[in-house]
Amino acid sequence: MTEQIHTQLLGRDVSLNVSGPWLAYWLVIMRLAVGWWLLHAGLDKFAGWPFDASWFIGGAAAGTSLGPFVTLFSDGILLSFTNVMIPLGQTLIGLGMILGALTRLAAFFGAVLMLFFYFINGETGGWAHGLVTGELLGILIFAMIATLGAGRVLGVDAYLVGSDFVRNHPKLRYLIG
Amino acid sequence: MEQLTTADKIAAYVGGGLVVLGVVVIGLLEMLLGSGHPVDSEGAIVHEALVPLEIRSYIILLGLVIWGGYAIYKLVATTPPAEASA
Numbered sequence: 001m002t003e004q005i006h007t008q009l010l011g012r013d014v015s016l017n018v019s020g021p022w023l024a025y026w027l028v029i030m031r032l033a034v035g036w037w038l039l040h041a042g043l044d045k046f047a048g049w050p051f052d053a054s055w056f057i058g059g060a061a062a063g064t065s066l067g068p069f070v071t072l073f074s075d076g077i078l079l080s081f082t083n084v085m086i087p088l089g090q091t092l093i094g095l096g097m098i099l100g101a102l103t104r105l106a107a108f109f110g111a112v113l114m115l116f117f118y119f120i121n122g123e124t125g126g127w128a129h130g131l132v133t134g135e136l137l138g139i140l141i142f143a144m145i146a147t148l149g150a151g152r153v154l155g156v157d158a159y160l161v162g163s164d165f166v167r168n169h170p171k172l173r174y175l176i177g
Numbered sequence: 178m179e180q181l182t183t184a185d186k187i188a189a190y191v192g193g194g195l196v197v198l199g200v201v202v203i204g205l206l207e208m209l210l211g212s213g214h215p216v217d218s219e220g221a222i223v224h225e226a227l228v229p230l231e232i233r234s235y236i237i238l239l240g241l242v243i244w245g246g247y248a249i250y251k252l253v254a255t256t257p258p259a260e261a262s263a
Contacts, residue, residue, distance in 0.1 A: 007179070010190075065235065108248055115241060119234065127230050128221035131237070132200055143244060174252045 027150035031097045034141050038110060039094025045087035053082050056120065064123040066116060089113060097145070100155015103177035107146035114138040151177020188247030195240030203228050203236070 001020040008014060045051040058074030061067045073082045089109060096106025118135035151157030157177030166172045181189060211227035226233070 065231070065238070108245075111241075112245070115238075115245075119238065122234065123231075125221070127234070130222050131204070131230070131233060136200070136237070139241060146248065170256050171252065173257045 024153045027145070027148060027153045028100075028155075030141055031100060031103070031145060031150050031155070034110070034138065034145070035094045035097025037094070037138070038090045038113075039098060042087045042090030042092075042094055046091070051083050051087055053086055054079055057082060060124045061116075061120045064120050066119050070116065070120065086113075096151075100151035100153070100157050100177055101160075102175055103151025103155060103157050104146045104149060105175040107142040107150075111139045111142035111146070114142065149177040153177075184247060184250055188244055192240045192243035192247065195236050195243065197240075199233050199237035199240065203233050 002017045003020045003023075004015065004017050006015045054074055057070050057079070061070040061074075064070075073079060090113070093106045093110045093113065096102050097110070114135045118133060118139065121135065122129075122131065122133065149157070152161060155177055160166055160176050161173060166176065207227050212225040216222055
């Protein structure tokens with residue numbers, strides 16, 4: 001089942017044939033892989049509770065380009081909030097990816113989280129692993145999943161997108177797959 | 178055939194252009210014109226960058242922020258066409 005996609009990019013005709021089954025297959029594989037990455041990171045922190053992010057947002061982040069914003073969360077109630085929100089966010093993003101539920105919303109926040117990890121890890125370590133790291137590739141995968149609405153393939157979003165509630169509130173399609 | 182709007186083009190070409198500039202173009206220049214990137218005994222890359230890493234990372238950051246801003250703009254200011262796949 002080859003689909004023909006008629007489209008333009010940079011003013012040029014870039015129409016192409018795409019294998020429908022393989023496109024759907026890779027959307028699911030990417031969702032599962034990146035979903036497990038985040039779900040594991042979140043569950044691991046809950047398993048080893050309490051989680052303390054102060055070494056990262058108060059220590060590693062200091063002096064990085066995101067430091068002035070991130071270090072605001074390095075003590076008091078904002079640190080307590082962060083200590084819960086990082087594992088909770090990772091778990092929810094991972095679940096969203098694996099289940100294909102609210103996929104675009106989950107992918108957006110996954111990319112935001114990876115943005116922090118990318119810059120803080122990179123700058124703290126003097127970019128010792130280069131500028132193209134797993135975190136940067138994670139941002140790109142999340143962006144691709146959000147753009148393509150990958151949750152509609154074997155995901156909860158396939159059901160949600162056909163529901164009356166979403167039909168009556170079309171903006172929600174920007175949050176689901 | 179779906180056409181890109183002005184906002185789509187800014188996100189795709191300016192945002193994506195900055196990411197590609199920071200990652201690929203400057204990376205290629207570093208290889209061709211810069212010094213080597215030896216790996217030390219602990220596996221860390223030793224940089225003597227042609228383009229300061231801070232500037233290169235800010236170029237990538239700006240591209241990523243444009244993409245994120247575009248996503249928020251789409252949600253706030255537009256509505257997907259009926260029956261389309263958003």
